[in-house]
Amino acid sequence: MASDDVELDIDEQIDTGELKGTAYELFIAALSILSIVNIVLIFVMTDAALDTVVMAMNALLSAIFMFDFCYRLFTAASKRTYFFRRAGWADLLASLPLPHLKVLRLFRLVRVKRLMDREGGARVLRSLITDRAESALLTLLLLGILVLEFGSLSMLHIEEKAASSNIHTASDAIWYVIVTISTVGYGDRFPVTNGGRMLGTLIIVIGVGIFGTFTGFLANVFLTPRKRRTPEEVEDAGGVADPRDQLAQLRDLLVQQQATINELERILDAQN
Numbered sequence: 001m002a003s004d005d006v007e008l009d010i011d012e013q014i015d016t017g018e019l020k021g022t023a024y025e026l027f028i029a030a031l032s033i034l035s036i037v038n039i040v041l042i043f044v045m046t047d048a049a050l051d052t053v054v055m056a057m058n059a060l061l062s063a064i065f066m067f068d069f070c071y072r073l074f075t076a077a078s079k080r081t082y083f084f085r086r087a088g089w090a091d092l093l094a095s096l097p098l099p100h101l102k103v104l105r106l107f108r109l110v111r112v113k114r115l116m117d118r119e120g121g122a123r124v125l126r127s128l129i130t131d132r133a134e135s136a137l138l139t140l141l142l143l144g145i146l147v148l149e150f151g152s153l154s155m156l157h158i159e160e161k162a163a164s165s166n167i168h169t170a171s172d173a174i175w176y177v178i179v180t181i182s183t184v185g186y187g188d189r190f191p192v193t194n195g196g197r198m199l200g201t202l203i204i205v206i207g208v209g210i211f212g213t214f215t216g217f218l219a220n221v222f223l224t225p226r227k228r229r230t231p232e233e234v235e236d237a238g239g240v241a242d243p244r245d246q247l248a249q250l251r252d253l254l255v256q257q258q259a260t261i262n263e264l265e266r267i268l269d270a271q272n
Contacts (some may be wrong), residue, residue, distance in 0.1 A: 020072065022116075022127040023135040029067055029112040030142055032105045034149075035061050039102055049160060050153055054169035059097055059148045065105070066095040073241050087111065137217050144181065147210075151203050153175045158196045165192050176200075181207035 002269060038054050045051055069091040076082035083089055087107040090145075094104035100138045128135045156173035167173055168187055176189040180203045191197050 007214065016194075020075070021134065023131055024122050025112050025116070027138040027142055028065075028110055031061055031064060031145070032108045033101055034146070035065075035105050038149075047157075047160075049156055049168075049170050049173075053149065053152045053156060053173060056170060056174060057145075058102070060100075060123065060145070062095055063098045065091070065108075069095050082211060088148070098128050130247065133217055133220060138215060139216075140213055144210055147181055147203060147206055148177055149175070151181070151199065153195060154192065154199055157189055158193055158199065162193045162196070165194075166190065180204055183211060220236050227231070 003174075035058065038058050041049055041054050044053070056202045069088070072082060072091065073079055073088060076086075079088075083092075087110075090107040093101045094107065138220075152173040153172070155167060155176060156170065159167040167176055172189050176191075179186050180187075180200060183204070185204075191200050
């Protein structure tokens, strides 16, 4: 019985270490859902140019998932346990740009759901509020990916067969959305239909919001001094406290205690 309890505790510790932050886990879960949606789109759409847009986005998602796999592997408490017992092998195979392996990305959703169920909705919300900067950055990144894919698909669908249009291929549509959402706007590709111009206006507005917020995030990172998180804040964020932070906090407490002792000794000596 005791050995079973120890094994259960070890499993729970591994699960806790496997949770790389609530905002990050939700970001990966959203991308996993998007990748599954893309599989459906490839089978549903009959336009070759639109299929090319989806395949290009799948290549981008594969690169992100490969980074996620490497991140989890190198930060895992036990690499063997993560790879064989925590479906790390499925993460690796699902990261490969092979259509028939993308269904393995469902393992990411199962893991995130299991971890989120254990954390609870209130704790998840608190961790998102605590790490507002990270949550905002990942939300903007997700929004940018969504705008890039569905903006390109929509613009290509509207402009592809329009008279005097200059957006005919997947490359044209993706390039237009990239330069528009980044607020660069070279002008080599532009919509000629009313629907395309309305969509382009929406992409411009979203792009200004994304890069404006991203600039503010970078300013906050470089100009704001690093604040040590309390153990409670680390626990709410679903992470594990950094031993260096804990050591620094203990040293601060010892310095404060020594200062208090010295002051008390000074008062006692003055009274005597």
